[in-house]
Amino acid sequence: MRIANRGAQRGKNMAAPDETATRPRSHTVGVLSKAVDVLEALVFGEAQTLREIAEASGIEKAAVYRILNTLEERGLAIRDAHKRYVPGPQLLAMSSALMKGQDVVSDLLPVMNDLRDEFQETVNLGVLVGDHIQYLAIVESHLSLRMTAEVGSLHSARSTALGKAILASLDDEQLRFTLAADMPDGDEARTLHDDLQHTRDRGYAIDFEENERGAICVAAIVGGAGHGRQHALSVSGPITRMTPPVIERLGARLRELSARSR
DSSP: OEEEETTSOHHHHSOOOOGGGGOOOSSOOHHHHHHHHHHHHHHHSOSBOHHHHHHHHTOOHHHHHHHHHHHHHTTSEEEOTTSOEEEOHHHHHHHHHHHTTOOHHHHHHHHHHHHHHHHOSEEEEEEEETTEEEEEEEEOOSSSEEEEOOTTOEEEGGGSHHHHHHHTTSOHHHHHHHTTTTOOOHHHHHHHHHHHHHHHHHTSEEEESSSSTTEEEEEEEEOSOSTTOOEEEEEEEETTTOOHHHHHHHHHHHHHHHHHHO
């Protein structure tokens, strides 16, 4: 999330993804990771040969051959008339089942537009991905001085209002698991604990310049969306406009939307 001027170039307005989002995780399964790489090559690329998939995924040809055989056997990949691999019917069926009734962005876009028009500030939709928040949709303010970010960018969950709104909904065990790689200690841990408790008590989270200097963001969790994945809505603006009365009004509005969505 970043403060931007309407006249600035779009590319300069976008917030850079949190660098910690790309750090490797331990306790992963190497062969499963390779299979996912092959699946991504199938899904996001055109029809490809075995060699092309190996080159695209960066995996040795023999391993790709075994993975593709397994995917074919399970109906997740098939070969066309030119012996090129494409997504199979089972993969398409799984995708359709996943998306059925789960188009969170389309469902919430009217609400986001209403919030933007009501408060004249930028509205964001985010989802918890590991210990980060990923921006799924952003409806920008019409004002020249406004908050903006890049759809798809990742930011630490514990430093954003979106993230804290979701983290506050977790129990202690879920919270420890979610923040396993980013759990603070000492005074920082106590500050986070108190912040999450305040979020639970008032029904919405606040980011006071934690994610971006000069910006304040207010967020609340959104229930009933996306196969149990945790989503939240936020409204963000420059500190000069996000006065205590505005924050209180925003919080009450988001708390109301959160209660209605569950």
